[in-house]
Every structure is written in C-alpha cells, then in structure tokens.
Amino acid sequence: MARKIRMGMVGGGEGSFIGAVHRMAANLDGQIELVCGAFSSSAEKSKSSGEALFLDPERVYGSFEEMILKEKELGEDKRMDMVSIVTPNHMHFAPAKLALENGFHVVCDKPVAFSLEQAKELEQVVNKSNLIFALTHNYTGYPMVKEARHMVKTGKIGKVRKVVVEYPQGWLSTKLEDSKQKQADWRTDPNKAGISCCMGDIGSHAENLAEYITGLQIKELAADLSTFVEGRLLDDDGTVLLRFDNGAKGSLFASQIAAGEENELKIRIWGEKAGLEWLQSDPNTLIVKWLDKPKEIYRTGINYGYFAEETANATRLPSGHPEGYLEAFANIYKNVAKTINAINDNRDVSGLDKDYPKIEDGVRGMAFIEAVVSSSNQNASWVQLADWL
Amino acid sequence: MARKIRMGMVGGGEGSFIGAVHRMAANLDGQIELVCGAFSSSAEKSKSSGEALFLDPERVYGSFEEMILKEKELGEDKRMDMVSIVTPNHMHFAPAKLALENGFHVVCDKPVAFSLEQAKELEQVVNKSNLIFALTHNYTGYPMVKEARHMVKTGKIGKVRKVVVEYPQGWLSTKLEDSKQKQADWRTDPNKAGISCCMGDIGSHAENLAEYITGLQIKELAADLSTFVEGRLLDDDGTVLLRFDNGAKGSLFASQIAAGEENELKIRIWGEKAGLEWLQSDPNTLIVKWLDKPKEIYRTGINYGYFAEETANATRLPSGHPEGYLEAFANIYKNVAKTINAINDNRDVSGLDKDYPKIEDGVRGMAFIEAVVSSSNQNASWVQLADWL
Amino acid sequence: MARKIRMGMVGGGEGSFIGAVHRMAANLDGQIELVCGAFSSSAEKSKSSGEALFLDPERVYGSFEEMILKEKELGEDKRMDMVSIVTPNHMHFAPAKLALENGFHVVCDKPVAFSLEQAKELEQVVNKSNLIFALTHNYTGYPMVKEARHMVKTGKIGKVRKVVVEYPQGWLSTKLEDSKQKQADWRTDPNKAGISCCMGDIGSHAENLAEYITGLQIKELAADLSTFVEGRLLDDDGTVLLRFDNGAKGSLFASQIAAGEENELKIRIWGEKAGLEWLQSDPNTLIVKWLDKPKEIYRTGINYGYFAEETANATRLPSGHPEGYLEAFANIYKNVAKTINAINDNRDVSGLDKDYPKIEDGVRGMAFIEAVVSSSNQNASWVQLADWL
C-alpha cells in the first residue's frame, strides 16, 4: 500500500543552497519524508543540520558510507527508500554508486558526475540495479516546458528548424571565489566542479532543456568558451553553435558574467508552422507564435482543459496562482515517490510518473560538457557529440 | 525543544482546491506534520481523503467535533497542536471556536467567518485563549509585498496619496454554479458564502493587501456592486471608492466576470516621492517609480543584501528562482509553526515570526464586506468603516 | 484635383509642446503644408517661430484675427485651407469661431473649449458652416484602438459588462506651476484651463477613449476629485464611478500626482465572451482574453490581413516597425486632409476618411468635465450626464 517514501540525504548541510531546495521539493507534496542524512563531511555540522531538521540524532550520520550501511541494517519498515545526493559534482559518483549497490534508489543533483567516464560507469551500475536513478534537471519539471514538448511532439509547430537557448547569470562577474562564498568556491574549482564551470553548471541545463522540449538530439557543435574574470580557473562564459539530428540549427549560450542577470534561462524554438518561447523567470507563460494568426499566450493552470496530460500532471493549482522553481523541482520528487510506491506495491508505473530525468540524460549532459570543452580547445572547431557517446 | 508541529485539518477533502493548498503550504518547510483530519461531512469521503494522505485511519474523523475532542484525549506528545480550517465560509466559526476552547491553535481560511457578528464573537474567543489564530490572507506572504510595506513604513515613497488596488477574475463569467463545480457552488450561495460573493472572496483580499502595505486604514468608502450573470444570487463585480485615515484616496475593484482574467491582483501606491507597483501574477517583481530618476525593478532573492529583514525572512531562494503562490502561503504556516514552537518552549517569539494575519485582520475584513454591501444598497453612498467596528 | 492642404496655425510658438506635435503630425504624410501662423500673442515671438519654420515672413501674423482676415484676402490658390488651434483651453473658442465664420476648416486641440457653454455655441457655428471641425483626441488614432472598437462593434467580445479606464501621470506631483514651466502654468490656472486641471486635461481623454472603443455612452457618474498638492487651484487627481447606457459599469481614474508615471493611459473592457486590454505606452499591442482559450496578442501591421479596414487605414508600416504617438496623431490630420481634398473636388468623402473626433465629441467631453466637477462638489453623488447635454 502506498505510503510516504523515506529519504536520506547526502550533503545539504547548513549554508547549502541546493540541499534546502531538494528538501523543500521533497516535502511539498507530502509523498516523501526525510528520515536521515549525512549532511556534511564534518560530523558536527552534520549533527547540527540534522537537529535543525528535527531528525532522530541516531540517524544523522557522519558520512554517506555510514548512512548507507547503517540504514541497510534497519528494518524494511523503517529504513530509507532512497538517497538524495546534493553535494558538489566530485561527490556525486561515490555515494550514488554505493547507494545503488546497497539497494537504495537515488535522486542526484546535476551534472551527474565529475567526468563523463564516471557518468558512464554509473550508468552501468544503474542499469544493473533495477533501481530508480533520477537527475534533477529541474527546469524540465515546469508545466509550460512539458506543454512545449507536447506541442513539438504532436506536430503543432511543424518540423523544427531553429533552436536558440540561453542561460545568462551575472553572479560570477567578480572573483567571488576569493571570498568564502560556498557556491562560487566549488563551482570554480577544477577539483570539485570538473573541467567546466559555466558550461557544466548551467550550459548543461540549457542543453538538457533544448533536447527535452524538441525531442531532437544535438549532433555536432562548435564552442567558444571564455574566462573573463582574471585568475579564474574555469570558463565563466561560452557560446555554442548547434546542429541537430533532424537538420535544425541553433545556438546555446551560457554566462556567469552577464552582469545583472539572475537566471534568465530562455528557449525559443521555431518550426515550419509556429514558434515557441519560454523564459524561466516567467515560467507560467508559454508564448506560441503563429505564421498567420495572432500570438497566443498559454498559462499554467489545472483548470485549462486543453493541456496535455503530462502538463496537467505537473500542475498543482488553478490558473492565476503562480507556480515556481520549487514546484517544478518537486515534480521530479513527486514522480519518483509515486514510482517507488508503485514498485514497492508491484504495480505498473504510470507513464506520467516516469516523467523525470534519468541517467541517460546525465550521460548526454557530461558528453555535452566534454565535447564543448574539446571544441573550444580547438578554437571552436566542429565536433560530433557521438564521438563522446 | 523545537519539533515538527502537528496539524489537524477541517475540510479539504477530495475535490477541494484550498485544502490541498493549505497542505502543500504546511508541508513545504518541514516544520509541520499533518497528523489527523475531518476532511468532509461525509465520513466515507473523509476516510478516503485521509488514506490518500497516508494518515493513520484512527485519526481520520467523521466530524470536526469528533476530531477536536478525540485529539484532546491523546497524549501531549501525540495530539495535534493546531487545527487548519479550510471549509466554506459558513463553516469557519464553529470549528475555530471549538478548537480554541479546547486548547488548539487555529489557522483559518478567509474571510474569517460568515458574518461580522461571528467574527467579533470569535475575536473574543481568541483573545481569551492565549492561543494563536492565523488567517490565510496569503498574498501578504509574498516577499515583495513585505518589501513594499517596508518601503512605505520607512518613508521611502513619502506620504501616501493614492492607492489603487484591483482583483479581476473571469471564472464566473458564466453561470458556473449551475454545473456541479464545487468552488462556484458555495461561493455564490448566500447560505454558505455570506452576504457577498465577489467582495467577500476576493475584494477582501484586496482590502487586506492595501491596508497591509500602506499601514493605513480605510476610513470611508462608497461601493457600487453588481450581479452581471442573470439569476446569480450574490454580487460578481464591484468598484469601491476609498478614503484613508491619512487623507489618501483610492479605489478598489474586484470582479469575477472580467472575462479571461486569472487572478490579476494588483496594487499601485503613489506617495509624495515615489510610486510602488506589485502584481500577483508576477509576484517576484516590485516596481519603484521615482519622481526624478529611472524606475527601479526590485526582484525577490535572499542574496540581495538591501532588503528588509521581514522580506528576507519571507524568501527561500536566491534571485532568479521564481517563488510563487504556495511559497507565499507557506510563509504564514512557517511563522505559525515557529511561533508555536517558541510558545511550547517558553521562548520569546521573534518579531519576524509574528508576521502573519490575525483575528483583527479578519474582523476588519468582515466589516469591510458588510460596509461595502451596505453602501451599495444605498446606491454607493459614503459609509464610515468605523460604524461597523 | 487633390493637392497638399494648406494649414495655418494659432499658437504653438517656441516652447510649446503641443504645437510641435501638431506640426509633425500634419507633416508626416505629405498631405498638408504649413503656410502661415499666429504662433504667439507676442508678435516678436510669433515672427521668430515662423522663421524657424521657414515660413514666408509675410504670412507670420501677430494675432489669429489678423491671420484669418488677411489669409481670406489671398487668392484661392494660395490662402490656407484650414486652421490648427493649439493654444491653451481658454483660447480655443474665439479663433475656432472666427475661422469657421470665415470659411476655414478647423483642427482644434482638446478639450474643445473653456466651458461647456462655449462648446455648445461652437457646435452651432460648426453645424451652420458645412466646414470640418476636428478635435485632436489623438489616442483614438492608434490602430489597435480602432481594432478594439471594431471587435466590440462586431460582437467579438459579447455584450460589454465592465470598463476600466485610467490615465495616471506623475508630472504634477510637486508644485511645478511655481516654476515657470509653461505646461504646468496654464493647466493649473482656472482662468486658462477652466474648472478642472486633471479631469479636463487627461480625464477627458480617458472618457473619450472609453466611449470610442465601446460605442457606449456614459449615463451616470459619481466622482471624487482631489487636490493633493497644497496651494494648487484645481484638481490634480480623481476617480469616477461610471454607469453606461447598456447597463455596463466601470470606473475611470486620472491623476497627475501618480509619482513616476508617464502617460499610462490604459483601458480594459470585459464583455460576456472576452476581454480587451490596451495600453498607450505599448500602443501596438492589443490583448484579447478569451473565456475558454489562450489569450491572443494582436499587433499593429499593414501586412496582417485579418484587421478591420479602419485599422488598416490607420496603419503605415508592416508589423515589427513600432508606430507611436505622432503616427496616431497624424491619423487625424491625414483623414482631415483627405476629407478637405474630397470636398474641394466635390467627391464623396470615404467613410474611412471621416474617422476623426468631431465637435460632438468635444461637447460630450465638456459635459463630462462639468458633470464630474459637479458630482465631486456634492461628495461624489450620482449625476446624470444627460443633464449637461
């Protein structure tokens, strides 16, 4: 019988941004209960974080290894069902692998790993496991993103010709990593972030969004990355020319030095019959531009009968009640929880519940990051994404 | 020691809109746990609602009376701390009174009661009780609303001269109540909604928002209400001229027949030095208009150091991650939970945690509704709000 | 045979805002030539103004009387065809009357006169004259305003229920008239502006726009006017409750103390089937809101085949080339020029060319102003507009 899914968390201690996000997203729908955690590499910090979260001190652990092994020993009616991994990139692989190998489902922050090699190894672990592995490419959780995908899939805009996706931020316009700012510190550190800062952190979101909505795959790309802030060790900006498998073309740009920008993730797709536009900072609006009639403005709302069922499934409120970042993020957790419940009960998993990013998305994302860096190192030569897959 | 606050719910069974909203709002921050409920006047519906919420069947009750009295008998470490009341207007008073009289804190949907008389009686019960009574005028929970209030309070815009607040909706443009639509049914029924539909349901939100942000009180008003849909029993539209206690003037309009509108709650305030504008469908933006320099766009974000502490307290995410309706709603629950924890621990309640709408707001709201109806019945004559208080 | 229409101007000398506007509007389409003027009550200023406009010094006059009488003596192939009156309100009537009585067509700035009495007298002069009298309620010249009117007229939005029109400005937030600022000086002076500042200057635009688009007439109104700036002699703000002849209701507000606002003339109209929204600061957009399908965004463009012919007639450019205030203003002059050419050639005047505001609009506007002031003087009592007509 369906019940609240029990979650353990790796990382996300005090001062973490994304840990709190994952917890709120998991809380929202009352489908998941946080029962344990290894919130920090410092046992003391982990403990105080657990206390602030009202956890049983017995289940606040000093390391992810400890958590996984101790939880495994608990009774089936008590131990966690899944692990949420919210650490920096270099700390995704090990806990994910250990969790899967010990029978726990995994929700993991993106990019999926420190390197493509790790990602591919993890993919094998996942595939062997019969367990769920969900990747929090949260932007695909927005209802209007799902509706856009549906419109493309059902041919409403005709064959896709052009895709322009962008993700400008301005928060790394100065050398923020020189302060103790936690987010900047690890993202600009090659030992923690991997081979890319900007493209790894947000470029990969843009890539994922473009492929998710269009249903197309990037075939080749040419990238020009930059590091504008002196002394920074990784890229903080880049533009990528894109060619898709159906002949469509496009571009992707991501920047962390776009002064004054917040998170202006935006995608525009033009087909033979219409264009689509979606902007993350106005997420409940989908603009549909027709060749021969006025533009239409679609707006999130469970009351609108004309939406696809996957859109409705991702919507909680009637129109006019803005849904935001956490609601989109929560759609991943909600679907994961429903899927786990179905598995536990030996029920078929509904197609709608399967709608969350998976290990394949993670591998493609890592391939994208490595291909982009490689192209840029060759002065924006064209590279085939397939060469990394 | 702080712990999760235990909540029981009255109303909010299957098919309810606002019940689900309250639950998500209560869930979001992990400060509250739903432990019991009387979700419907039908015991069977209540039961199936409770099951879908993973509740212990023992604590799913057939009536609010049963819930309150049975929970009272449970041990202090188990019984609910507070009751959330999410029924139609005519069913607010009785459970609220009974809960308070039996020692339970209350969160209640708005308007606070079926009539001003009930509201005043409830106010006495609250005042006698030493318990918390929070009213979900949720729009005041938005960070940019709090910042607007702060800007007025600290004199940034100078003495307020003009306030224009409006709340157009279009969902009652046709006689929806003739179908079985649950929301329309009770809101247009004088036996459930009270003496007003439009002004009671959304006009009172507009009134509350205007007084909250400006810190002013409406002194007199002249209202012209209408019922545009034939056969409807209560108002579905109205405009109100306002005069405030400091000499400011303004207007309020609310409509449920504004075809094609969602929830366009909007407020504009002009002072001697600047103007403010906030729109619920773009809730993370606050526009500040100066006499002699370019307009400024304030945006929600915990990273922006220049915001007031009450704004920061109501914000969960860095800029660029849109917060929405549920997050604003959740700010009421979060503050209530923190306040209850402080009371339980005999700690002083932080000023920030006290920032939620209270019984006084409810009484003013009911006075507003009754004054508006009275003025309209006299062909929009001026009436003094004080005559109702 | 059609030729350029020859125009003389009264007022509009150096430092005038609206004089320059009228000249650019008249120039734009190459249908009108400025040939003479009495630009100022100071003969010297008039002369230097005429020089800057490259006029023949012989035809730069010291007074409107001189201009009208001297031009009359010129040959038919030389003398002006029409007079453009761009003086403050108290100087509209005399030159308009004299021009008409001497056989010259007139284009006059709004409001049409200093008082309703003058307006009515002028109406008689116009009616006797068989000459054109055009009033520059320029906002009705915008293509999307004409399309909105067309949509209402053809029943697209159903019976109109609610009209909300507003015109906030902030430029008189301080006592600007104490400086030498020319625009503020006469508008706040009862001897030049008439009985109202804000309602006369901009409230009357809002009234005209509402009646133009809806095709309805205001039947009764209740107005609450204010003077917020100490020592100011006329109103600088006001809100008016409206009731229309078809049973629709609404409100109008105009303000000159809405700090930081430019010219945010905005109208929203809700019918039984749809709503319309138009905003002067984004004039090429018309938003159409449906009950049961996504919002549509109509945009100005001669290429869009779906527009009404009066809309197309008011449009100069393909979509994407923003048309502005001057183009809308020029639509009045263009239609006037075409009408005069038709009259001169004894051709029938095309219905499209007749689409400009006329003396009747002016009389209604003055009645509106006087009714509003009267209602406000009686503490916002309802008054019937018919009592002034």
Next chain:
Amino acid sequence: MARKIRMGMVGGGEGSFIGAVHRMAANLDGQIELVCGAFSSSAEKSKSSGEALFLDPERVYGSFEEMILKEKELGEDKRMDMVSIVTPNHMHFAPAKLALENGFHVVCDKPVAFSLEQAKELEQVVNKSNLIFALTHNYTGYPMVKEARHMVKTGKIGKVRKVVVEYPQGWLSTKLEDSKQKQADWRTDPNKAGISCCMGDIGSHAENLAEYITGLQIKELAADLSTFVEGRLLDDDGTVLLRFDNGAKGSLFASQIAAGEENELKIRIWGEKAGLEWLQSDPNTLIVKWLDKPKEIYRTGINYGYFAEETANATRLPSGHPEGYLEAFANIYKNVAKTINAINDNRDVSGLDKDYPKIEDGVRGMAFIEAVVSSSNQNASWVQLADWL
C-alpha cells in the same frame, strides 16, 4: 539662411515599402521637401507615383539619370539638394555615384551596395566629393540606442565583455518569393540582393547596431548560414560567433524563418559593472542591470534631464508619448538636413548634427556580409574582418 532642403527620390514608387518610409521620415520635421523623383523604371509608374505625391509632373522623371541631369540644369534656388535612394541593393551604386559626381548629397538605403567592391568604389567617390553621404541604418536613430552608446562610452558599464545581438523575423518562413510579393522577390534574388539575403538585409543591421553602441569593432567571426526554405537561392538564417577588438566576445543571429517573429532586433551588452538591454519592438525602454543594485528602466523623454545631449537631440517628445520607427528613421534625415543647411550657409556643422551613419559604416557592413558568407562556406571557420577591409 536655413531653408527646407529639397529632395529627389530614386525608387519608392507604388507598392514600395521603404520608399514610403523614407518620405515620411523626411517629412516629419518639416526640414525637407520632396521636389522630384524617378520612382520606377517604368516611366508610367513613376508618373502616377509622382502625382499621388502632389509633385510637379515636370519633375517626375523616367530614370535617375534623367533626374540628376535635368535637376542639375535648374536654378540653384529650385533644384534638388540631395537624392534619396530607396531601390533594391543592385540599384544603389549607380545613382549614388552619379548624384555625387553631379554635386548632389545622397541618402541611401542599406546595405550600401550590391558588393563590397562597389562599396569601396563608392567610398572613394564620396571622399572626393565633399558631399554628404548618409546610410539609413535607422535603428541607430532611436534615442535609447544613443543613450546606450553614451553609457558604454562614458564607462558606466565598465569594459565590455559580451555582446549578444539578434534579429529574428518570420516573414520568409514560406517561399513567399513564389508569389509576386515585391519585398520577398528581390531580397531572395542573387541578382538584386547580392550574395546574401538574411545577413545582407538584417544581419547587417545587427552588426551595425552592435558596433555603434559598443564603439567596438568585430575582429573575427565564424558563421553558420542556412537556407531552410527549399529552393530558395540565398540564406534565410544564420548565427555568427563574434570576437571584438577589445577581447569581448559575442554572437549575432539573424533569421527570416523564425516563425511568428516580427522585427525582434535586440541587443544585450554586458560589461564588468553592468549590463544593457534594448529591444526594437519596445524602443523607448533601455534596461540597465547593475551588479549590486536594482535594475533601472530608462525611458525616452525630452523632459528627463539626465540623458546625454545626443539622446536629447534624437528625442522629440516628453516621456510617455511613444516614439517609433519613423521617428528614429527621421533622425537621420533631420541631421542630414541640418548639416546641409550648415554647409550651404558656411556654418560649422554641429557635432550632434553629424550623428548619422556614413559611407564607412556601409563599407564595414559589406565587409561583414562577405566575411560571413565566406566563413560559412568554409563550415564556420574563423575569418578576420580585416581581410576584407
């Protein structure tokens, strides 16, 4: 003494889009008078066009050669001062050269010529002539574009790092040239348009705007052009990676198959201290995004004292009166007319009056077009713009 400048026109007969635009732009400020024209290669069409424009039939010519030579024979007080060339690209060079060689100033539509070679030859003619040659890169005529340029020049946004400029249109999404549509016909014809359709027509506007505002020069570029509509002979879409002479990077995209787009020319520039954003379809708004304080919204208006003098010089109206495409276009003509008057009077030309695009801009534009096509032909290899200059 200053007088109206007399203009002749080449091209722009009935059915022309841009001819009418040039005439309205020249009319607007009353500084220029159209006195003659060779409006079409068909003498009859030219005649009827001239008649509709109220021209003296004697001065409506059958060819540009006839016009230039006949006008030259007229007296100095009658003959045209300048020629406006509004023909398709392949017909710019010959009339421009002939006009200059016969002593007439020239205003010419863009791109300046059919080929870079022609452009360079024309540059020599201009340089020898001591006459004015103005190129209608009209988008640089907008006040907020000039303010943006000023802000960059004066260091307000710090060193420029990133420039993203784009110009999507959708009007060639289908094979419109197969109909008789005049605009599509010549633009897609290599014999009339030159080597590029999309990049030549609108990409060059984007390039000009980027260099104008930033004051930077494109140093190298890599371009990926496409022809999406089957059977079309020239590009209808393209994306270009940009590297600027100061080390800034960026991208430019232009498309004519971006279904549903009008003329969404948009530029974003990010410097070390702030970002700028301007969009042609909302041309009176300039968004300034700061690192550490709220975004500012600058709005066109002659009343705003804080603008640069070149901004004020390009502004006609107080704030809140939208200026549009024609006003921006007219700023070129106004400055040209003032410059010609100064030259005629042997006065120094004011620096402000010199603010219009010149032959150098035209040569750079042609070099850009040829470089882009060349890069694209080499599969988006990097090319140095200097190799074409």
